[in-house]
Amino acid sequence: xxxxxxxxxxxxxxxxxxxxxxxxxxxxxxxxxxxxxxxxxxxxxxxxxxxxxxxxxxxxxxxxxxxxxxxxxxxxxxxxxxxxxxxxxxxxxxxxxxxxxxxxxxxxxxxxxxxxxxxxxxxxxxxxxxxxxxxxxxxxxxxxxxxxxxxxxxxxxxxxxxxxxxxxxxxxxxxxxxxxxxxxxxxxxxxxxxxxxxxxxxxxxxxxxxxxxxxxxxxxxxxxxxxxxxxxxxxxxxxxxxxxxxxxxxxxxxxxxxxxxxxxxxxxxxxxxxxxxxxxxxxxxxxxxxxxxxxxxxxxxxxxxxxxxxxxxxxxxxxxxxxxxxxx
Numbered sequence: 001x002x003x004x005x006x007x008x009x010x011x012x013x014x015x016x017x018x019x020x021x022x023x024x025x026x027x028x029x030x031x032x033x034x035x036x037x038x039x040x041x042x043x044x045x046x047x048x049x050x051x052x053x054x055x056x057x058x059x060x061x062x063x064x065x066x067x068x069x070x071x072x073x074x075x076x077x078x079x080x081x082x083x084x085x086x087x088x089x090x091x092x093x094x095x096x097x098x099x100x101x102x103x104x105x106x107x108x109x110x111x112x113x114x115x116x117x118x119x120x121x122x123x124x125x126x127x128x129x130x131x132x133x134x135x136x137x138x139x140x141x142x143x144x145x146x147x148x149x150x151x152x153x154x155x156x157x158x159x160x161x162x163x164x165x166x167x168x169x170x171x172x173x174x175x176x177x178x179x180x181x182x183x184x185x186x187x188x189x190x191x192x193x194x195x196x197x198x199x200x201x202x203x204x205x206x207x208x209x210x211x212x213x214x215x216x217x218x219x220x221x222x223x224x225x226x227x228x229x230x231x232x233x234x235x236x237x238x239x240x241x242x243x244x245x246x247x248x249x250x251x252x253x254x255x256x257x258x259x260x261x262x263x264x265x266x267x268x269x270x271x272x273x274x275x276x277x278x279x280x281x282x283x284x285x286x287x288x289x290x291x292x293x294x295x296x297x298x299x300x301x302x303x304x305x306x307x308x309x310x311x312x313x314x315x316x317x318x319x320x321x322x323x324x325x326x327x328x
Contacts, residue, residue, distance in 0.1 A: 002059030004269070004303040012227070012258040013060045015048065017076060018068040019263045023097055024133040025121070027159060027188060031133055043265045043280055045079045049086075051261065051279060054292050056088035060259075064117075065094040068263065072100075077107050084111050095119065095157070098143035099136045105143075105150050115153035118144060121161070123171045131164060148179050155182040157245075159189075160203045169208070170215050176240030184230045184243035189271075205231065205246045212242065227257040247271070253306035267299055272307040274314030 002010045020036050021029075043051070052063060063083060070076050084092055094108070095117040108116065118140070122128040125137040147154045158165070158172055172183045185208050188201050212233070213219050222232040222241060229252060230243030246252055250272075260268040265280030277299055283292065304310035 002300065005301045006303065006305055008254075008256060008303075009059075010257055010259055010300060011060055012062045012064070013052065013055055014064045014066050014258055014260045015052065016066045016068065016261060016263045017048065017070050017079070018042065018073040020072050021067060021069040021097070022072055022099055022134070023069070023136065025131055026133065027131075027161060037263055041280075042263050043261075045075070045082075047265065047280065047283055048079070048261075049082055050283070050289075051265075051292070052083060052089070053086050054289055055296065056086050058293060058296060061088060062091045063089055063093075065092070067095075069097050069099070070094055071096060071104065077104060080108075080113075081111050093117070096143075097132075097136075098140040099134075100139075101143035102139075102146045105146050105152070109150055109152060113152060115155060116147055117155045117157050118147065119157050120144070121158050122165045122168045123175070124168065127165055127168065131161075148181065153182075154180070155184060157184050157186055159186045160208055161188050162201075162203055166203070166211075169211060173212055173216060173235065173242055176242055177235060177238045179240055181240040182230075182232075182243055183240065184245050186245040187248035189247050201248055204249050205244045205251070208244050209233075227255045228252070229258075250307040259300075267296070269299060269303040270307060270310035272310040272314060273304070 004010055018037075019034065024031050024033060052060075065076070065080060067073075080092060080094070083089060091114050092111075093113060093115045097119045101116075101118075120128075120140060121131050128137040128140070129135055144154070144156075156172065156175075158168065160166070160169065169185065172185075175181060176183055187204055187208075209231075216235050218236050219242070220234045220236055222234055224230070224232050230245045231252075232241055232243045234241050256270075260271070260276075261279070262268060262276065264278065265283070266276030266278050268276040277295070279292065279295070282295060304313065
């Protein structure tokens with residue numbers, strides 16, 4: 001088993017395969033997009049496979065594919081199939097915006113994908129368009145229905161944003177009554193890639209929960225899984241569940257078991273880290289697997305205690321990036 005310098009077991013890799021996305025969500029990036037990476041700047045599938053194999057030998061057992069939007073990268077399905085064959089990787093999942101998902105669901109199910117996280121901030125077509133700056137609502141909802149019908153564990157990730165989608169909180173809670181879906185409301189974070197200014201949020205986990213309880217006063221607290229990113233609840237009799245992810249207030253750092261690799265191969269041991277160590281450059285120097293292992297262990301032994309400490313270090317060394325360049 002793999003541990004960091006604070007005694008937290010590390011077992012979960014969030015692997016970003018691209019920083020490109022076909023949506024332009026205003027809280028993530030400017031309307032014109034970001035300065036997206038060139039192909040040569042990204043880790044190749046061979047390099048990604050090598051790093052996942054090494055991490056599996058160290059104790060990482062879960063991998064989530066993220067982006068950007070993973071399905072905009074060519075040949076992502078064959079790559080995922082290769083990851084499922086790595087010894088020690090017990091669970092592979094993916095986070096997607098759902099715009100190009102329906103046709104891939106049979107392949108995901110065939111390779112044993114356990115869960116899909118669907119990034120969806122509104123159940124209203126007009127609000128969806130204002131948030132994403134794209135007209136893809138019908139495609140995303142088709143993906144949602146196809147996921148529910150497939151039997152793949154489905155979670156919706158919705159960023160709560162004042163003046164943009166508060167009306168959707170109750171709508172999404174109601175969704176859990178008839179569908180076996182977990183809807184997770186995420187506190188808005190400052191990872192906007194320069195798309196807008198940022199001020200401290202008003203809609204934190206406490207206010208979100210209070211708001212939900214005003215409509216569903218009998219909300220039941222569920223027992224959270226070890227290292228869960230969300231605080232979870234259920235409407236009595238509902239098929240699904242409701243979660244709140246305290247991404248901004250960061251009250252879950254004490255049990256965090258996750259690390260991230262960005263599309264350019266930077267290891268981020270905390271979401272609030274401004275810059276990580278470049279395994280892309282390190283590998284391209286011709287280092288051995290053992291040297292890569294040693295470098296991973298060195299970095300895990302110097303992990304920030306929580307997001308506040310990581311952010312304080314980041315404020316000295318650089319600014320926070322877009323979520324698309326970090327990997328969700």
